[in-house]
Amino acid sequence: MARTAVLAPILAPWGEDLPWGISASVVLHMMLAATLALMPVPKHPKRLQEDPVSVEILTPEQLQALGNAKPAPVAPAAPVPSVATAPAREAPPSSAAAPPAMIRPTEMLSAKTLADPRSRQARADLATFTSGERMVQLCNLEAMDQIRKWRADFQPERVVPYAMAEEKISGTSVIANGAAFRSRRNWYALKFTCELARDGESVIGFAFLVGDPVPKKKWDELGLPAMH
Secondary structure (H helix, E strand, O other), X not given: OOOOOOOOOOOOOOOOOOOOOOOHHHHHHHHHHOOOOOOOOOOOOOOOOOOOOOOOOOOHHHHHHHHXXXXXXXXXXXXXXXXXXXXXXXXXXXXXOOOOOOEOOOOOOHHHHHHOHHXXXXXXXXXXXXXHHHHHHHHHHHHHHHHHHHOOOOOEEEEEOOOOOOXXXXXXXXXXXXXXXXXXXXXXXXXXXXXXXXXXXOEEEEEEEEEEEOOHXXXXXXXOOOOO
């Protein structure tokens, strides 16, 4: 599936208008022009070095000599006194730390964002995408809206759903276990599951989990562009 640029949000944080002189159309096209084509190149596994094996060829005479040689008698071992030992105690089962639970908002936000008059160009562009691409873009938009609402110190402006692992589309579900989002000039790991309506035109269920910041030294390897 050909990669398309990930839609950036068309709206400023709720209650604020975009600055004069920058139209939603220009902002959207700038985002769509930045195609993420640099994917990490898989590294070839190192070839294991085999240890050299020493092989000795024996003559028939040497083989016969080995066959006629008798092993030296072995003295019987002294009996070991039996000692009663206490039954070993079973180690208690280790309690592994449970993974953090995903956040499951009850209100979906992307439909409201797209219904705003300032998102007219975004709606038009979404109509040009294939069904699968459109579903992923809607889920990306839902992710940005939900993260922004969850924590005000995050201002998501871009989502790459395939940064560390390929996203999976199954029916009307999109699962991105290796996504990343950019906020305030930094990239953060992201995991989300997204459920769309039967027609694939709106998000009806969403869950997400924000991870640690992605180290800058890995941005190029993962195809995560820096903001200039």
